Amino acid sequence: MIEYPEIDRYASLDSPMHRFDPRAKIIAFLFLIFSIVIIPELKIVIIGLFFAIFLLILSRIPLSFVLGHLKWVALFVLSLYVMLAFTFPGKEIAKFYFLSITAEGLYTGSLITLRAFSAVILIFPMIGTMRFDTMIKALDKLKVPNILVQMLMFTYRYIFVFMDEFQRIGTAMRSRGFKLRTTLYALRTIGKAMGMLFVRSYERAERVYRAMHSRGYTGNPKTLVEFEIRRRDYILAVSIIGFAVSLHIISFFLP
Amino acid sequence: MVHISDGVLSLPVLAAGWAITIALMAAAICWSKRRRTSAEEIPKLSVVTAAFFVASLIHIPVGPTSVHLILSGLVGVILGILAYPAIFIGLVLQFFLFQHGGITTIGINTVVMGVPALISYGIFKAGNKLGFSRKGVSEGIFGAIAGGLAVALAVLFLVICLLTTGKGFSGVASLVAVAHIPIILIEAAVVGSVVAFLVKVKPELIPLGGARK
Amino acid sequence: MKREAITVRNLCYAYPDGTIALEDVNMAVYEGERVAIVGPNGAGKTTFLLHLNGILRGCDGQVEVFGKSVGEVKKEEIIKDVGIVFQDPDDQLFMPTIFDDLAFGPINLGLKEEEVRERVKKALLTLGLSSYENRCPHHLSYGEKKKASLAAVMSMEPRILVLDEPTANLDPRSRAELIGIIKELNEREGITIIIATHDVNAIPELVDRVYVLNKRVIAEGTSHKIFSDVEVLRENNLEVPEVFKLFEVLRCFGYNCEELPLSIDEAVEHLTRTVEINGGHLHLHIHEHTHEAVRKLKSKYEHHLSNLRMKEEGAQTNGTKRSG
Amino acid sequence: MKREAITVRNLCYAYPDGTIALEDVNMAVYEGERVAIVGPNGAGKTTFLLHLNGILRGCDGQVEVFGKSVGEVKKEEIIKDVGIVFQDPDDQLFMPTIFDDLAFGPINLGLKEEEVRERVKKALLTLGLSSYENRCPHHLSYGEKKKASLAAVMSMEPRILVLDEPTANLDPRSRAELIGIIKELNEREGITIIIATHDVNAIPELVDRVYVLNKRVIAEGTSHKIFSDVEVLRENNLEVPEVFKLFEVLRCFGYNCEELPLSIDEAVEHLTRTVEINGGHLHLHIHEHTHEAVRKLKSKYEHHLSNLRMKEEGAQTNGTKRSG
Ligand SMILES: Nc1ncnc2c1ncn2[C@@H]1O[C@H](COP(=O)(O)OP(=O)(O)OP(=O)(O)O)[C@@H](O)[C@H]1O
Numbered sequence A: 001m002i003e004y005p006e007i008d009r010y011a012s013l014d015s016p017m018h019r020f021d022p023r024a025k026i027i028a029f030l031f032l033i034f035s036i037v038i039i040p041e042l043k044i045v046i047i048g049l050f051f052a053i054f055l056l057i058l059s060r061i062p063l064s065f066v067l068g069h070l071k072w073v074a075l076f077v078l079s080l081y082v083m084l085a086f087t088f089p090g091k092e093i094a095k096f097y098f099l100s101i102t103a104e105g106l107y108t109g110s111l112i113t114l115r116a117f118s119a120v121i122l123i124f125p126m127i128g129t130m131r132f133d134t135m136i137k138a139l140d141k142l143k144v145p146n147i148l149v150q151m152l153m154f155t156y157r158y159i160f161v162f163m164d165e166f167q168r169i170g171t172a173m174r175s176r177g178f179k180l181r182t183t184l185y186a187l188r189t190i191g192k193a194m195g196m197l198f199v200r201s202y203e204r205a206e207r208v209y210r211a212m213h214s215r216g217y218t219g220n221p222k223t224l225v226e227f228e229i230r231r232r233d234y235i236l237a238v239s240i241i242g243f244a245v246s247l248h249i250i251s252f253f254l255p
Numbered sequence B: 001m002v003h004i005s006d007g008v009l010s011l012p013v014l015a016a017g018w019a020i021t022i023a024l025m026a027a028a029i030c031w032s033k034r035r036r037t038s039a040e041e042i043p044k045l046s047v048v049t050a051a052f053f054v055a056s057l058i059h060i061p062v063g064p065t066s067v068h069l070i071l072s073g074l075v076g077v078i079l080g081i082l083a084y085p086a087i088f089i090g091l092v093l094q095f096f097l098f099q100h101g102g103i104t105t106i107g108i109n110t111v112v113m114g115v116p117a118l119i120s121y122g123i124f125k126a127g128n129k130l131g132f133s134r135k136g137v138s139e140g141i142f143g144a145i146a147g148g149l150a151v152a153l154a155v156l157f158l159v160i161c162l163l164t165t166g167k168g169f170s171g172v173a174s175l176v177a178v179a180h181i182p183i184i185l186i187e188a189a190v191v192g193s194v195v196a197f198l199v200k201v202k203p204e205l206i207p208l209g210g211a212r213k
Numbered sequence C, D: 001m002k003r004e005a006i007t008v009r010n011l012c013y014a015y016p017d018g019t020i021a022l023e024d025v026n027m028a029v030y031e032g033e034r035v036a037i038v039g040p041n042g043a044g045k046t047t048f049l050l051h052l053n054g055i056l057r058g059c060d061g062q063v064e065v066f067g068k069s070v071g072e073v074k075k076e077e078i079i080k081d082v083g084i085v086f087q088d089p090d091d092q093l094f095m096p097t098i099f100d101d102l103a104f105g106p107i108n109l110g111l112k113e114e115e116v117r118e119r120v121k122k123a124l125l126t127l128g129l130s131s132y133e134n135r136c137p138h139h140l141s142y143g144e145k146k147k148a149s150l151a152a153v154m155s156m157e158p159r160i161l162v163l164d165e166p167t168a169n170l171d172p173r174s175r176a177e178l179i180g181i182i183k184e185l186n187e188r189e190g191i192t193i194i195i196a197t198h199d200v201n202a203i204p205e206l207v208d209r210v211y212v213l214n215k216r217v218i219a220e221g222t223s224h225k226i227f228s229d230v231e232v233l234r235e236n237n238l239e240v241p242e243v244f245k246l247f248e249v250l251r252c253f254g255y256n257c258e259e260l261p262l263s264i265d266e267a268v269e270h271l272t273r274t275v276e277i278n279g280g281h282l283h284l285h286i287h288e289h290t291h292e293a294v295r296k297l298k299s300k301y302e303h304h305l306s307n308l309r310m311k312e313e314g315a316q317t318n319g320t321k322r323s324g
């Protein structure tokens, strides 16, 4: 069984991050993420990482949930780390047979890894603290082009449609004895089944769209949540942005 | 690995990625508005985008490891110009939901995958001009070319990005390129067969296919 | 005379792949009526219902809702009036929780939060789903989903309720309850009801009038009229309700009457009346034609046996072919 | 004594989200039997059926198929014996043509092309689908899909056939045909049949034995035994077949018998016998208790009315709460 991508599973908790106005939250966090990933200094990146962890703890999202999601990132980033460590030209500090690890490789690798982890960790206090449809509405309010907002919303919804269909076909295939191997037959079958999966998801998506329409959906995302930006939100947003700017000021003055 | 994660690339590359992406998206959206892409096309756009998203979760065993599908060529063939915003949305969701790739790199990643998708569309369109058989065979062949090429070009762009970020990345770049060779082949086969299948079963999805009109 | 709630004139529809689903359909449903649409699998019932609130648009045919032509007035106008419950509940439940799904319609109608919550609560209560409020629709059983999808439409409080196969996959009690709820909605709140269904046992109790649809409208009338027309029934894969069948059996045993009852309630009334007319007594007996009549009756309802026999013959022919 | 085809011991299952679907289920189905599983929506019927060929695995409970423990022997062994037809035919047909779909199972069993073709042909013939071989499944009507999904399982020639709601959404003729086909498969080829269904009118004709499932096994026995147990019926959202109800009405009019018939066939037999015993005649009359008895009977079957009343009260209470 595949797991649903429920990034907003803990959206119903209560924390300063949950109470943060969605629009201000999105802008402040995007600013912070963008600033951290271009910091050239490892030391400053570590400060950024700690700040990210601080915001994560503030959001009360269970750590186990976040760690589960970090698995993927770790896989990708760490493989890059290893590749860089061995291939980056520079001062050699260790050698295995014909492969050698360089100090510059390790430094660049660490820099990249920590930046990436900071960015991913920040995603949780940012979008894990509001429901996905709230985020969609916030994006709409932020004047993101309507076609993109709608595509984001429908794609999100259809991902579940797809995964459901995928799961059903998978169950049906297994119950008739199919096993995924690397034989030509298996690959061709997978190809056919994927085509079918696609057609069926398309048709189902069409029906879902009809159902939404027949319940009054007109293209403007609506939710029960009303946005109201208060002084507290401004203060929080300005301090996050201020922190991001100060990271760069420090790194500029660092030797 | 086609998605570059946060923190790898230098500021100029990131900025250039966003600039190109915003420009192309604006163009695509203007174009669709002019053609009055009505509300009814949103589901089609979104389903294809969702397929693009879910495809990256299907792992096919290759020797000791497994690779996942990319399908950017298929998106190009089906959606045409609008493939670009579709790939953008797909990447946004891949990061938001599964943390694949990165958030600051969405701009450049969209260029890396989206521009080849547009080129694939061009090739498929050219094939259409030559005349399709309506039985799915020639569509399938062109679909395969489009699918394989989309990945090959994406890898090329990726390598260029890595090389411009720093000299030290040449080793990584060549490893990445080699690792993608089997993916190009698998992708060509899968996209080709899916296109051939769709032409037969759901022709309205492949507007360029000969089966309609 | 009552106002027409739905008027359909010369409606036809073909799917993009060329399948013709509807040809020249005409129909009129009056305000406060309950109407069933029956017909074989693939007759175009679902396709027809999708035209009633403008989801599908047929060729030059016209659908009017309370005199407003669908397609000419704004879509919201129609949607406010006509609520459709789809055949497959998976199509209809698209929000992360049941609450959100029920709130979706009212929110889109632009109602205030207070009112939205009230309507959701009411719909949940009506269908006995109060404890499901925060569950995820994907993780329900089929029958539970079916009820939730009805609740999601009820929360919009439409004046016309269109139901596609509402009783399929429901357990018998839920089915009976649903029938009760539909009747209640109609009787107490005056909601016009249109139902596509294969559940012939529910029809007599549930509706006032029946349309037989098979690409076009084949027949129209009260349940009694439709279920007495053996030709129409046979040609449209229909059957009569069990109660009716049983009274046909009783007739073979000498039970005397013109119009046979279709539901248990009618049966009770009918028996009482017949007994009273006959001076408090009723005689059943085996007369000379009983066995013959019963045999005929049985063969009338056992399409499938004749069908299978045909298949066996087919198999033999085939066997010959193969060896030949 | 017959061999046990399926033995289930102490099966329990909870979904990942914590919903408990099955608790300590025990069941034994003998070779060549036809067994129905009934129970309210959300009772765990579908969940249970998915255990029979190992798609789901419950906690330490055991499922044995012809003495082989599912989970201990190779999966293919079990799949060869147990064929499952899902509730929704769309879940089952995933190949571009009907032929591919029917060939899918046999190919996976590792059969030779010749044999695969033969089996596909036979399955198509059995279900009367021979002309559909090259059609695309998703352009078929619901009834045709339903038959095709049964054919896709039949081509694997299972010794045990498991069906989830086979009659839902079928038009009455297709339903009757399907019932006929299932009986034929059982009688002619000795296939053991297990059916989860809400279609109480089909049960007496279709199966030999009934299990009432509601998380655990509540009751077990012949249709007659189950349908006479008012308590079990009420508590598990079940109802009796229409024919049975009608004979209860007849009983109020003085029809005298111990065991009431459940299907039309039984009714004919029953009437004939009763008339013969009574010297060729049968008296019905309104006696002093008739009206009272009928009233009682009606209230017995109208759960939904009492239920609705309850809900109204609930609504009122709720209203009070809100204003308070
Ligand atoms: N999306 C589609 N594309 C092409 N043909 C379709 C599509 N949907 C339905 N059809 C065809 O249109 C006809 C009418 O279908 P429809 O679903 O309206 O039948 P129905 O009366 O609702 O049947 P059922 O009782 O089985 O639900 C059928 O022949 C069907 O195969």
Ligand SMILES: Nc1ncnc2c1ncn2[C@@H]1O[C@H](COP(=O)(O)OP(=O)(O)OP(=O)(O)O)[C@@H](O)[C@H]1O
Binding pocket: C138, C139, C140, C141, C142, C143, C144, C169, C171, D015, D016, D017, D019, D020, D021, D039, D040, D041, D042, D043, D044, D045, D046, D047, D048
């Ligand atoms: N994927 C799932 N995740 C969590 N809970 C589930 C899931 N599927 C079903 N359930 C729950 O498990 C219980 C049993 O479901 P199941 O589908 O087996 O019922 P059923 O007897 O088949 O009902 P129906 O007659 O409505 O088809 C229900 O309470 C349902 O809500």
Ligand SMILES: [Mg+2]
Binding pocket: C045, C046, C047, C087, C164
């Ligand atoms: Mg239908």
Ligand SMILES: [Mg+2]
Binding pocket: C141, C142, D045, D046, D047, D087, D164
């Ligand atoms: Mg079920």
